[in-house]
Amino acid sequence: MVHETLAATNAVVTLDVAIPDIFWGWYVTMNMWAKSIGTGLVFMLFLLLKKNPSEMNGLRTPVMITSFIFMNIFLVFTWLDLHQMWRMWHIFFYPHWTSAITVGAWMATLFVGLEFVMIAVMIRKEKCLLTKQPTVFFDKTLFWVTLLAIPVTLYTAGIMAEATARELWQMPTESAQMILAATLSGSAAIILLGGSKLSDETKNFFGAILGLSALMAFIIYMSEYIFGAMKAEEVAAILGYVKGDGEYATMFWIGQWVAYILPMILVALSRVSNSSSLLNLAAILAIVGLWVVKHVWLVIPQLLPMS
């Protein structure tokens, strides 16, 4: 007997062995989240260099070390997520260049290698071949590392775009979201790391980046939430998970509030009241909320039956 079938076909699957499963779970969320912070910090350090180089003193090494740690968290979780993790070297010895996974792995390795060199030069106070001062070497290399940080942070959007089964992961919006995740979490992290080393003016500058990143990311999510379903049946079905009243609907809105709405409000309030603690709270919420936001968007397209 058939109950509650779709009006169009009156069809119900009665015998099915499809295994709906989440293959890219929270390890991949960790990957995206940690990478956003790692690359975002580099973007912000470069902006600081351009805006107010005198405030770089005392921040170069700690910021770069923090970025390096988060980049390594990203690499470890990527590695742990492989079912055959000891074959990781295959990516380097049998690379398939149409794959964004391959391209990303190579670029991320180069990025982390350059960060390591920059940190080593600063710690050992080495006189480099090119320059006499480690800081000059650092600042010159920072330009190239910042350039590299753009594709490193974006390539995950490429992987998602290549994952053609999942309609919600679309290249134009995902790439915008990836770069905004980097500017959001990077500005948040540098506000927290900079502390009293940053002037009020610089903190306000990074606060503005934080608030604007949150606003733009929120606008994109809301646009997809409201209009996405008009594009495809699959998107409509996926959005059902965030529009219903279940686990993912709750998680989606918690993420939107914690990552975007509250930080926007707190940044605005911190400017009005000139309060560092409100700005710090905005930064912490943005970093925590970003994880939730990324996780919901990663997991829900995997809940649809593909066959």
Place this chain on the structure above:
Amino acid sequence: MQLGFLVDLHLCMGCKGCEIACKVENEVPLSTWRLRVKYVDVGTFPETKRTFTPLRCNHCENAPCERICPVSALHYIDNGIVNIDKERCIGCAGCVMACPYGAIYIDPETQTADKCTYCAHRIASSMMPACVVACPVEANIFGDLEDPASNISRYIQDHRDVQVRKPEKGTNPHHYYVGAGQASLNPLASRREEGYNLFNNITTLPLGGHH
């Protein structure tokens, strides 16, 4: 040469012989399938009928799984088959995310991706795929799409209602269906009701450490 499959759903009676033949031939572990027959009940009681749709890898001409595989574990061979080299696979599951047909699984024993290969090893010895041999009603028609005299080419020429799954994805599948409808080809056209599926409480082997 471009090998392809066609299933005449008018003939298929849902015996699952192909599923079992595939499992035995390819030693497909418990809880996973290279080929499965989907059952969909269509209509409202008492006007109902059951449809059967054998689902396997479509060996797409423009295969997203091949494109996303970082180590070329998924690759084309000369006869058009999208094959898999399990020794290369790093188990990133990119292909699982990329295939719009849910045709790839992670083998719980080898921890690598696996899927229907059109029995590439049998083809290499001039044999037919195991599912073709097992089908009692010859619903599975397999052959060279580029040869106009092959069974499959003639079948495609002789029938008007030849369809592929999800043509809008642009994958150009080399797997065709005759006599299919929305309910059989579109996974969103039918509901999967909790409690109405035979294998709801299926036991799965652990897949990696993180599921």
